[in-house]
Amino acid sequence: MSKSSEAFDRLLGIMDDLREKCPWDKKQTMQSLRNLTLEEVYELADAILDENLDDIKEELGDVMLHLVFYAKIASEQNAFDISDAIHAVCEKLIVRHPHIYGDVMVKDEAEVKKNWEQLKLQEGKKSVLSGVPKSLPALIKGYRMQEKTAQVGFEWDTTDQVLEKVKEEFLELEEARESGDQAHMEEEYGDLLFALINYGRFLNVDPETALEKTNRKFKRRFEYIEANAPKSLETMTLDEMDDLWNQSKLTEKK
Numbered sequence: 001m002s003k004s005s006e007a008f009d010r011l012l013g014i015m016d017d018l019r020e021k022c023p024w025d026k027k028q029t030m031q032s033l034r035n036l037t038l039e040e041v042y043e044l045a046d047a048i049l050d051e052n053l054d055d056i057k058e059e060l061g062d063v064m065l066h067l068v069f070y071a072k073i074a075s076e077q078n079a080f081d082i083s084d085a086i087h088a089v090c091e092k093l094i095v096r097h098p099h100i101y102g103d104v105m106v107k108d109e110a111e112v113k114k115n116w117e118q119l120k121l122q123e124g125k126k127s128v129l130s131g132v133p134k135s136l137p138a139l140i141k142g143y144r145m146q147e148k149t150a151q152v153g154f155e156w157d158t159t160d161q162v163l164e165k166v167k168e169e170f171l172e173l174e175e176a177r178e179s180g181d182q183a184h185m186e187e188e189y190g191d192l193l194f195a196l197i198n199y200g201r202f203l204n205v206d207p208e209t210a211l212e213k214t215n216r217k218f219k220r221r222f223e224y225i226e227a228n229a230p231k232s233l234e235t236m237t238l239d240e241m242d243d244l245w246n247q248s249k250l251t252e253k254k
Contacts, residue, residue, distance in 0.1 A: 012082065015068050019076075030073055037066045049212060095119065117151040128152055139208050142197045159202040166195045224248035 001009075018025040040062045047055035071082035096119050098104035099112065106112050117128050125131065128148045132141055149155070156162050173188040200207040225244040229236060 011064065011068055015065070015072050019072055025069075028069065028073070030070055033066060033069060037063075040066055049209070049216075095123075113147075114151045117148060137208070139193075139197065139211065142194050143201060143207055146198050146201055156198075156202070159199070162195070162199045162202050166192070166199050169195045220252075221245055221248040224251070 020026070040059065044056065044059035044063055047059045067085075068082060071080070071085055075081040094101045096116050097112075098115070098119075099106045104115065106115065120131060121128065128151065129145055132144050132148065136144065156165070169188065169192040173185065173192050176184040176188040197207045200210065222245075225241055225248065226233065228244055228247070229241075233241065
């Protein structure tokens with residue numbers, strides 16, 4: 001038995017013990033685990049952004065535990081077990097990689113992704129967008145929808161065209177602001193964000209990652225203001241706080 005197989009079997013055995021003997025684990029359902037799973041995935045995402053390999057290892061284990069947990073519950077319901085789930089994804093990977101397991105020729109990554117979407121439609125998917133989860137965060141969902149529709153040719157030709165679309169949407173938002181119509185402003189603001197997501201995609205910038213890095217930068221710099229403020233923030237002027245903000249930027253550069 002390989003090292004990986006031994007470790008996986010150990011996890012399955014522990015899951016069996018917990019499900020049989022632990023009051024908390026015995027009580028869990030797929031529905032009760034859902035939010036906890038989301039939390040674990042976000043913790044893994046944080047570890048990846050931090051580039052902390054020790055944390056990534058730990059969070060991968062936590063996510064894997066949840067996957068095994070769902071399969072254990074399903075097996076108790078005589079629906080499927082973990083081996084069924086693994087074999088299913090293996091079969092899917094083989095079918096969707098005909099350039100590896102068949103005689104299809106591809107020249108680059110773009111052709112692989114295009115073939116992937118076409119194969120999904122052949123499997124019975126009604127839309128290229130059907131695989132985008134409804135509960136994805138809106139920023140990621142917008143990116144994934146654009147990425148998928150691009151595979152069937154629904155795509156701008158150049159980055160400049162996308163930039164022009166961004167400018168157009170910004171002007172439309174300004175027109176909506178001047179009208180005072182709140183619903184119209186919300187709609188145009190959404191259109192602008194969607195165009196900016198597409199612009200980032202053309203620049204090979206992942207919008208979710210870029211925004212999260214900016215969030216972290218903002219947090220770091222604002223906490224510098226809090227730590228170095230000579231008096232309470234409520235009594236400081238914006239200019240005084242801005243001076244500390246600029247100091248934090250200089251500190252980061254050093």
